[in-house]
Amino acid sequence: MxxxxxxxxxxxxxxxxxxxxxxxxxxxxxxxxxxxxxxxxxxxxxxxxxxxxxxxxxxxxxxxxxxxxxxxxxxxxxxxxxxxxxxxxxxxxxxxxxxxxxxxxxxxxxxxxxxxxxxxxxxxxxxxxxxxxxxxxxxxxxxxxxxxxxxxxxxxxxxxxxxxxxxxxxxxxxxxxxxxxxxxxxxxxxxxxxxxxxxxxxxxxxxxxxxxxxxxxxxxxxxxxxxxxxxxxxxxxLGRQVSFMLARPHLPPPLGILPDFESGEERSTRVGADVLDDWDARFVAQLAAPRTQRLSLTSADGTRHVLVDVEAGAWAALALDREQWTVRQGGPVPLWDAMEDHLLRWQTDGSPALDRFEIMITPQGQRVTWPTP
Known part of the structure; x- marks a missing residue:
């Protein structure tokens, strides 16, 4: 041809x-x-x-x-x-x-x-x-x-x-x-x-x-x-898992030097990091902490699921130990607290699909909500 x-x-x-x-x-x-x-x-x-x-x-x-x-x-x-x-x-x-x-x-x-x-x-x-x-x-x-x-x-x-x-x-x-x-x-x-x-x-x-x-x-x-x-x-x-390259001004900053994940305060979690493997749940978590980046670090001690907000200087590191998830957090904002609360509210409301969410844009910013029972 x-x-x-x-x-x-x-x-x-x-x-x-x-x-x-x-x-x-x-x-x-x-x-x-x-x-x-x-x-x-x-x-x-x-x-x-x-x-x-x-x-x-x-x-x-x-x-x-x-x-x-x-x-x-x-x-x-x-x-x-x-x-x-x-x-x-x-x-x-x-x-x-x-x-x-x-x-x-x-x-x-x-x-x-x-x-x-x-x-x-x-x-x-x-x-x-x-x-x-x-x-x-x-x-x-x-x-x-x-x-x-x-x-x-x-x-x-x-x-x-x-x-x-x-x-x-x-x-x-x-x-x-x-x-x-x-x-x-x-x-x-x-x-x-x-x-x-x-x-x-x-x-x-x-x-x-x-x-x-x-x-x-x-x-x-x-x-x-x-x-x-x-x-x-x-x-x-519209309920489509659409992926586009981000507009260049909206790209995330470099992670730089990672914090000391042995510092901060540790507690048991009500939601594990594995929930973030789900597309909808991850989107909900992003709404609570929109400037957060996610990565995994593997060592002899196991895998840490790390969340970092570079601009805020906040971080959270989650790990699974004998079927119990724990989180250690540091910085001025408790990242996982915000995500966990948002995810639990969404789950309590029946985990509605993203095509049921509503979005409103005003001069002051945007607001995303989901239906409640």
Missing amino acids: TLTDTTALRRELVDRLTADGALRSEPWRAAVEAVPRHEFLRDGFFRRFGDAWQPVPADREDWLERCYTDESLVTQIAGTIVPGDIRGEILREPTSSSTLPSLVVQMLEDLQVQDGDRVLEIGTGTGYSTGLLCHRLGDGLVTSVEVDAEVSRRAGIGLGACGYFPDLVVGDGLAGHQDGAPYDRLVATCGVREVPHTWLEQTKPGGMVLATLCGWMHSSELAQLTVGHDGVAHGRF
Whole structure:
């Protein structure tokens, strides 16, 4: 198959996404069938190789077929490194990718756009989702903000190759783009710890904001918010375990030198650290201590499950000893006390699923609640 003849691959992708329930309407099916994903991946991508990443250049035999798989394809490592920069392997963290198409189109379906809607996209990335929006609405109605100038430039090349010329903005996506406001819809393709009120200010009353609320313990949920005439947004989580790279200003700080876990005060716990292996429970715990990071340390004495709030200087270390969990805490804030109380209240209320939670955003911040019996 030639690069100019990817019609069959695009139709196969449409059929796969439709069968999986991601594609639910004809306008978005037409967009996926029309927009060639490979145009946004011409610089290649990385594939995971054990704990490392290896480049997959565009001249590799299986490159084209992989462009049309339903998987996320990493396009940048460590903030600057692209596939053409290395020959071997790299052991750094991804910083940009082409999100798996099923998630992209599910979110676009959830955005509920109508003909004539103006859309602000936060996080251009490779530009593939931007291209789908352009096909659906027309590029004159699409604005996309990307913090990385080089990423935005490459996205513009891919969009231009497809015949789309939306308003591409290089800047801090958390600030939105006031010059094009107000928008009917705002969609973020990066994760945030808190939804910026700026996004609500730039969205029309009755408009929708779709964003992924994340935490530093790696549990996240897609929030669907409607903006009111008073500038306050109300909404709910859609119950999808959506993972996006965090917006760069919302990334956690380095852990630095860990505290002395033999200090602090020790007590028995009412909830063990193993509860944090559950996605929903971990999300609930994050709500109580949103700046906390989680790690495990194994030694001859066993495994410690460690929680650290670097900015507050607080920590908690949990361990299992003869079927009894204990916690030792230090710093100005008892981290596990806050998480434990929150988790026990949630469990007492029947451990409702995250799609039953409600979220409200005001100028003062955000509030997440769950239903009580």
